[in-house]
Amino acid sequence: MTSPDRARLTIDLDALAHNRGVIAQAASGAEVGAVVKADGYGLGAAIVSRRLHAEGVRSFFVARVSEGEALRAGLGDRQADIYVLDGLPAGVADRLAAARLTPVIATLPQAHAAIGLAASRGGWRVALQVDTGMNRQGLTLEATRALLAEPRGLGSLDVALLMSHLGSATDPGETRNPEQLGRFKAVRALFPGVRASLAASAGAFLGAEYRYDLVRGGISLFGGGPEERPDPRLKAVVTLTAPVLDIRNLQPGDRVGYGSAFRATDPMRVALVGAGYADGVIRAAMGKGHAWVAGALRRLLAVNMDLLVIDIGDAAVGIGEHVELLGQNVLIDDFATAAGTVAHEVLVRLGSRAERVYLGA
Secondary structure, eight states, X not given: OOOTTSOEEEEEHHHHHHHHHHHHHHHTTSEEEEEOHHHHHTTXXXXXXXXXXXXXXXXXXXXXXXXXXXXXXXXXXXXXXXXXXXXXXXXOHHHHHHTTEEEEEOSHHHHHHHHHHHHHHTOEEEEEEBOSSSOSSSBOHHHHHHHHHSTTTTTTEEEEEEEOOOSSTTSTTOTHXXXXXXXXXXXXXXXXXXXXXXXXXXXXXXXGGGTOSEEEEOGGGGTOOTTSSOOTTSOOOEEEEEEEEEEEEEOTTOEESSTTSEEOSSOEEEEEESOOGGGTOOGGGTTTOEEEETTEEEEEEEEOSSOEEEEOTTOOOOTTOEEEEESSSSOHHHHHHHHTSOHHHHHHTOOXXXXXXXXXX
């Protein structure tokens, strides 16, 4: 039973499944994994992952150990590999083992700790992340070679996956992409027979050389374009709507909301809508972002914690009517551009106050 007086966040799992299929087609034979960190980009990691599992996904990536534990519980007895991008922080080995989580080793201290654990436990399953030029997480090529050259090498570690991350995959013409690819090829040669993954969402669309054995679907699963702009192949997974609370007439010189962010220059009609940045509507989008009202895009004049002010012109809009703040008419990439950010942030900012409705669960 939905509540007409509340903002409503609808999550379309059929659209999610469609987007997985788009990535699979682009990946051309590579396995499609799913990045579901930050509680599935704010949409609910467990329910999102259960649907993706039903679509054939078997490899999931989270950031924190606690996220991996929650996901394992959410997946129940479903067979799945869950990789923890934080790797092996101190004191978590037993938790990783209990939840059957695979740490993604990205530093020499973590690598040495994992080798020690493998020696004491008769083996330890890990992934290795190498830094090919993003300068974020990952062992350098030199550190990887030095590690392999140590007397005990990797010991009894079971390296299930070798991975890296592209820093400029959203720009197919960026020279950084082939540079990183070349470095990854050099590292891959050190691990014959080990499964490899270089591409996340955007990288999956770069070309066959970038796909390797596994692509890590992330923002494009949830509707964000691989080049940080709308992609017609992908469907909107989230729709955020909120009710009109009041309609007001402004006169020239009237100011809206706090300060002087907007001042009317002509007579105008505005709608007060029951949502705000507490619901995930990023404040930086005011003046540049839009809502979908009465069949057209209408400008956001003000974004407060609980209220939005929207220029509705002469649109026939009634109090209580829901307007679309995100969805198939207000795409997350377009809204992200208006807010000066990326689609990832738009999703993870979505608050818990809006009523959540899952379609296709």
